[in-house]
Amino acid sequence: MSLQHITDKISVIDVPLSGASRVLGTYLVEGEKTAVIDPGPTSQTLGVLDALQTHGFRELDAVLLSHIHLDHGGGSWKMVEAYPNSFVYCHPRGAAHMIDPSLLKEGAQRLFGDRILEYGTISGVPRDRVMESADGEVIDLGGIVLQVLWTPGHSSHSQSYWEPDSRTVFVGDAVGHVMGEGGPVVPVSPPPHNPLKGVESIDRLIGLSPETLCIAHFGPHGNAVEHLRRIRERSVLWERLSIQAAKEGMDLEGFHALVLEEDDELNRMGKADSPERSLKGGLLGFHRYGKWMQN
Numbered sequence: 144m145s146l147q148h149i150t151d152k153i154s155v156i157d158v159p160l161s162g163a164s165r166v167l168g169t170y171l172v173e174g175e176k177t178a179v180i181d182p183g184p185t186s187q188t189l190g191v192l193d194a195l196q197t198h199g200f201r202e203l204d205a206v207l208l209s210h211i212h213l214d215h216g217g218g219s220w221k222m223v224e225a226y227p228n229s230f231v232y233c234h235p236r237g238a239a240h241m242i243d244p245s246l247l248k249e250g251a252q253r254l255f256g257d258r259i260l261e262y263g264t265i266s267g268v269p270r271d272r273v274m275e276s277a278d279g280e281v282i283d284l285g286g287i288v289l290q291v292l293w294t295p296g297h298s299s300h301s302q303s304y305w306e307p308d309s310r311t312v313f314v315g316d317a318v319g320h321v322m323g324e325g326g327p328v329v330p331v332s333p334p335p336h337n338p339l340k341g342v343e344s345i346d347r348l349i350g351l352s353p354e355t356l357c358i359a360h361f362g363p364h365g366n367a368v369e370h371l372r373r374i375r376e377r378s379v380l381w382e383r384l385s386i387q388a389a390k391e392g393m394d395l396e397g398f399h400a401l402v403l404e405e406d407d408e409l410n411r412m413g414k415a416d417s418p419e420r421s422l423k424g425g426l427l428g429f430h431r432y433g434k435w436m437q438n
């Protein structure tokens with residue numbers, strides 16, 4: 144487990160998950176009050192709590208979720224149990240599922256099968272500890288503020304957090320994940336995925352002129368606008384290819400091959416270097432979207 148400073152008030156906690164590090168970054172924002180962004184699934188949250196204890200955090204005020212997928216917010220119940228004065232902030236569309244996670248669990252089970260056992264205990268957050276965020280809302284931590292920006296696409300309940308002083312934006316999965324170590328950022332699209340909303344959200348993020356992009360899977364990236372422009376291009380390309388794949392009746396394998404062929408950067412990396420599972424997982428929602436657009 145490691146805690147690394149990004150600025151004097153922002154750090155990233157990396158807790159290895161099933162032996163692998165750099166899976167999901169939990170960001171820590173410190174003003175007079177303290178917030179964490181995406182405590183991860185319960186198995187990771189235990190490590191985050193350890194890191195907070197080790198670094199002397201007696202109080203925690205806010206558990207901010209980029210969205211409610213279990214690999215980001217599944218351990219929220221454990222955070223509010225450990226810190227009785229903290230609240231969980233999430234998009235209103237996600238609030239009911241934080242209180243009763245049974246549908247989330249079913250969905251994750253369908254997508255990941257037994258791999259969700261790696262997440263640890265799945266449990267609900269008490270109703271009175273869940274705060275529904277409004278778009279544009281400012282969370283004042285004293286000496287540092289975070290503004291909520293709804294950024295749907297990856298999910299309908301995705302929201303980013305904008306820190307204007309250091310021009311840092313925490314995007315969760317709204318723009319995708321980093322492929323391999325330092326590879327390109329590729330969209331990740333568990334169904335239902337809406338690529339058009341995803342591109343609108345990327346435009347909204349570009350509009351902030353951010354300097355640092357904090358991606359959940361994984362890490363802070365400088366040159367944020369340049370990254371976002373590249374991700375936008377890729378999202379538009381994949382959307383177009385998903386429609387083409389549906390027209391030509393391609394299955395997921397076929398669509399996967401088409402993307403590898405048409406996406407120059409992935410093509411250059413070569414098939415051998417592309418972590419297949421993560422790329423295909425990223426394509427599933429695009430593939431379904433293409434088929435849905437056909438009907």
Ligand SMILES: [Zn+2]
Pocket residue numbers: 210212297298316
């Ligand atoms: Zn997600």
